[in-house]
Structures are given as structure tokens and as C-alpha cells.
Amino acid sequence: MQVVVNKLITRYELTGKGKTVLLLHGWGDTLAGFHDLTAALSEKHQVVVLDLPGFGQTQAPAEAWDLLDYAKFVRDFLKKTKIKPSVIVGHSNGGAIALKGLGNGVLTADKLVLLASSGIRGEYKGRVKAARLITKTGKALSRPLPSTMRFRLRRKVYDTIGSDMLVAENLQESFKKIVADDVRPDAAKVKIPALLLYGDKDTATPLSYGKMLADEMPKAILDDISPAGHFVHHDQPEMVLNRIREFLK
Amino acid sequence: MKTVAVIFGGRSTEHDISILTAISSIIKPLELTGEYQVEPVYISKTGEWFWDEKLKDIQLYQSGDIELFMQKAPKVHLLFEGGLVLVKSSQFAGRKMYRKIDVVFPAMHGTHGEDGELMGILEMANVAYVGCGVAASAIAMDKVLAKQVTMSSGIYSTPWIWFYADDLATKHKKILEDIKQLKYPLFVKPAHLGSSIGITRVEEPSQLMNALEVASHYDDKVIVEQGVQNLIEVTLPIIGNNEPKPALLEQPLTKPEDFFDFETKYMRGGKKGKSGGKSGAQGYSKIPADLPHELYKIAEKTALDVYKAVHCEGIARVDLLIDSKTQKVYFNEINPLPGGLYAHNWQQAGMAPVQLVSELIRYAEERFSRAQSKNTAFTTNYLKQF
Helix, strand or coil: CEEEECCEEEEEEEECCCCEEEEECCCCCCHHHHHHHHHHHCCCCEEEEECCCCCCCCCCCCCCCCHHHHHHHHHHHHHHHCCCCCEEEEECHHHHHHHHHHHCCCCCCCEEEEECCCCCCCCCCHHHHHHHHHHHHHHHHCCCCCHHHHHHHHHHHHHHCCCCCCCCHHHHHHHHHHHCCCCHHHHCCCCCCEEEEEECCCCCCCHHHHHHHHHHCCCEEEEEECCCCCCHHHHCHHHHHHHHHHHHC | CEEEEEEEECCCCCHHHHHHHHHHHHHHHHHHHCCEEEEEEEECCCCCEEECHHHHCHHHHHCCCHHHHHHHCCCCEEEECCCEEEEEECCCCCCEEEEEECEEEEECCCCCCCCCHHHHHHHHHCCEECCCCHHHHHHHCCHHHHHHHHHHCCCCECCEEEEECCHHHHCHHHHHHHHCCCCCCEEEEECCCCCCCCCEEECCHHHHHHHHHHHHHHCCEEEEEECCCCEEEEEEEEEECCCCEECCCEEECCCHHHCCCHHHHHHCCCCCCCCCCCCCCCCCEECCCCCCHHHHHHHHHHHHHHHHHCCCCEEEEEEEEEECCCCEEEEEEEECCCHHHHHHHHHHCCCCHHHHHHHHHHHHHHHHHHHHCCCCCCCCCHHHHC
């Protein structure tokens, strides 16, 4: 289904009946990434899932957006479709959007589930830290190279550091704003019960990030999912589903 | 060996579908015939034209390397000199490359291509081209015009209304009042877009305004159609000029609530939420449609009547809606460039993809030769009188 929200064509799906669960996908992903989770949760809940602006079949914003802009967009989408979620589930950047929205009163819900949520910034170690330094100086150093070679080199460096900078190239300015925003202060203002699930093999948002967020949130439960990487709900669908079901009881 | 330029891509929401149609369903079979030199001409989403052998490789687009290619490749110029000539820089000593085109095979879906705009350029260039002409393309790609033209030929459509998108803000009461004449479910559609983009099935009045906004966002004209009860949806690919030839009536196997939106058609292999069917556009379908013989014949005749009424040539696909209880057949839409040329259907009708594209080239040449025999300019002394 589609709806026009703030002049942006927005694709969403609404399935099932019961308390409403809103699913927010990560950077570079689409609602299709939640396909199996949507199907399983909609057995006992109403599930709403959308393509966030710039991804899937939702138009990109005309200007660079930060996390709060994305959270406000989700609020306006919910208002337009007259949907009131009881639960918000956010994966990766979708988790950071949820924390930003809930922490600032832009979004409301009774419960929150974070799947490998991003939002912790500046805690880089070892090789990733070194590669990040290269990206800071690399632009000037690589300038003499031909454009094709420069582009490939840039992609290689961003791949190495696990950055999603080039995942959606038209949204690079938004991405820069988002990764400059540490959501720990927002997480501290989220007082609702929260379940945080992180994969033990996740290098993009390691378990230690989950611990940092959980430390800020008064009603947080942190669980590690093993073995699983950044896409915990793909790597261990049953385990993640059972944890969420238990939490929503 | 004749040279065929396949033009694809373009400034359309169906840009990517056009790439698939061009490479898989046109360029490959044309090359397999061994009779044509095929020149791929790609139009970017921002309207730049490129011509290069590399553009035949689907990987170029899938990998995203097309962006790099476009940064480096010379753009194409068109020369209208005794037909159509492609011109580009050879990138060597300031020299240019020229290629005279014998036949153009448009593979454009949607706006700025399938809607007659490209055909206008080709008419001006005086070159043979595959498919419907300027007027038929423009009519077919405007759902409102197509219904008006077919209605004037006595072909039924389900009840419908239309409005200009700009009027939704200022005259929405009148629009909603007009829509009250129709029975739910309704289908709200942008008038000019294909591949089900921007279409919403509306079950109840509370959903209507959002659907009208979505369609108005995409197009300057919006059409609202009444759904058909006891629905059997069928589609018929047709080729030919004066004597159109039908393939087989095809019946998409979806429930009414799973109408073929963009994702169902192109992203999930034809059926929502399921996998394992035939890949590609409308993969899940019954060919031939499961209809009683008499009804099949009525539907086939209706589709052929639509093809003639709109004055289609070369190829088109006509979509029909049938009320299985009353056995009434309604015209729904006509598509002047069926996705993948509906080769799967033609294959079942006994025509292989290689044969299909060869036939289409033959029809293009036949029409071109007929047009050349008509006088469009002659000498007068009119100006000397002033």
C-alpha cells in the first residue's frame, strides 16, 4: 500500500489483528527485510511496516535528514494512517530512530524492541579505528587518482570499516548527520520496558553497544543471540521471535 | 545485415523494467537470429542518451557500474539524414563514430517513451520502428483517453470517473460526490502510468482520500474505476498491423485482493508472498485462460476490437475484466509495449522469442514502406501568390 506523507510517496504494509507492532528497518534495508518477522508476528498482532524515506519504494527526502527528521516522518506517517503502535521494533538504524523518537516525545509506545540497534558513536577500536582515520585524510590523498579508481578505493575503505556510507549514495549527507548523533542521551529518557537483542558475531553494532544502551535505559533487558551477526532476525529467526513473543506477553 | 537500434531506459518510473525487457526479451533474441546488427541505446533516468556495446550487459546495471560508465562515456547525438543516424565521439583524435539505423526497436515503458514521445522523434527522423505509432501510443498510455476512444467504438468499460490531479485540492467535494456514483471496491489509478504504479484498491470510503492523493502525486490525471463482481481478469497479447493476430488469453492467478501491484508483478515473481512460480512479470497465470469456449471467443474478439479501435500496430496487450456470472466482458487497459513483450505467452502460442522479434521487425518495415507510399508534401505555387 502507498500513502503520501509530507509530499513523499510512502510504501507500507499492514497485516494481522491485535495490538499494533511497528517495524523500522535499518539503513540500506527495506520492509522486505522484515518479511519473515512480519509474517510471524502478525499471527497475534497487527503489524505495520514501512519503507523509510530513500529506501525501497519510498521517496527520498529532498534535503539531508537527521535521526529526529526520520522520527518525525514516522510520527507523521502514523498520524496519516491513523495507526497507534503499542510496540516499536527497530533494527540497526531503525532502532536509533526509535530511541530518538521515543526519547524526545516524538513517538510513543508501551514497549520497545531493539535488534542490533545502532546509535553508539565514537567507540571504535583497532583496525576499524585506523580505517576511519584513513577516510578522514583519504579524500585529499586520493585526489590525483582517476575517478574510477578513486571510487573503487573509496568503496573498499568503507567496506573495510563496515560503514554504510555508500549503501545509499544519494543519502550520503543524511548518513553523515545520522552517524554524528550518539543516541545515549535519548536512550536515557526512554522509560518504557525495552528488550535489546544483539548478535555475538556482530561487528557493525557489537554486543558491547547493546550493553552501553541498556546501561542508560531504566527498564532494559539485554540478551545476546548466538551465533548471529548484525541481522539477528535473519540469522536466528526462531530465537529472536521467541524472545520478542515472551517480551510482549 | 540490417542495423536495429534498441532504445531503452528513460525518464520513467518503469526505467528498470525497460532495461530487463530490452536486454532479455529483445536484444538477445535479435542477436540469436544472426540477421541483425543490434545497437543498444540507453537513456538515463535524467534523459542522457548513450550508445555502446557494453550496454547489452545486465551486470552493468545490477552492479551499479552504470553510474561510472555514464561519467566516462560520450553522449549520443541523433542525426536525421535520410533516416536516423547515431553519432558519438570516438574519444580518439576528435573523430566521430556514425551508425545508420535501419529499424528502431523501442523498449521503453511508461512516460517519455511508451506514450508516443519517442515515436514522435522516430517519425520526424523518418525511420522504421517497431510498435504502435504516435497517436495509438498516446491514447493507449492515457487510461482516460483509451476508455473514451473504445467507448465510442461500442466497447464496454466498468463505470468510471476521472479528474485532474490539481483539482483534488480545490474541488475535492465535487470529486468525492462524483465517486459516490460508483460501487466499492474501487480502483484508483494514475491515468498515464503502467506496471500498476500508484494504483490502490479501495475497499471503503475511509481509504479513498489517501488513494486519491497517491495517484495525484504521480500523475496530472486520475481515473477511478468501479471493480467488477465475480471477477476473472484476462489479458491478450496481440501483434500485427491491419490484420492483428492474437496470442492466448492469459489469466493471472491472484485473488481480487491481491491485484497485481508493482511488487507483485516484478519483485515477487508474480504472486504476493509466495515463491517458486515462473519468474518475471505476471509469472503466476493460466495460459490459455480457463474460460468456456464461447466466452473465450467473446473476450478474444473484444481485445481485437480494442486493438483496432485504438489503431494499434506492431504489438500491444489488451487487459479485460469479466464478470463470470453475467459473462459480461469489460475493457480495462491497453499496453503498447508489454513487459518482456509477453514472450512466455507467445512461446505457448507457438511463437519462439526469436520469431516474435523477427515478426515485429517485419511489421515495422511493412508499416514504414506503406507510409513512404503516402504523399505528405507536394509542390505548389502558393507562396508565389503573395
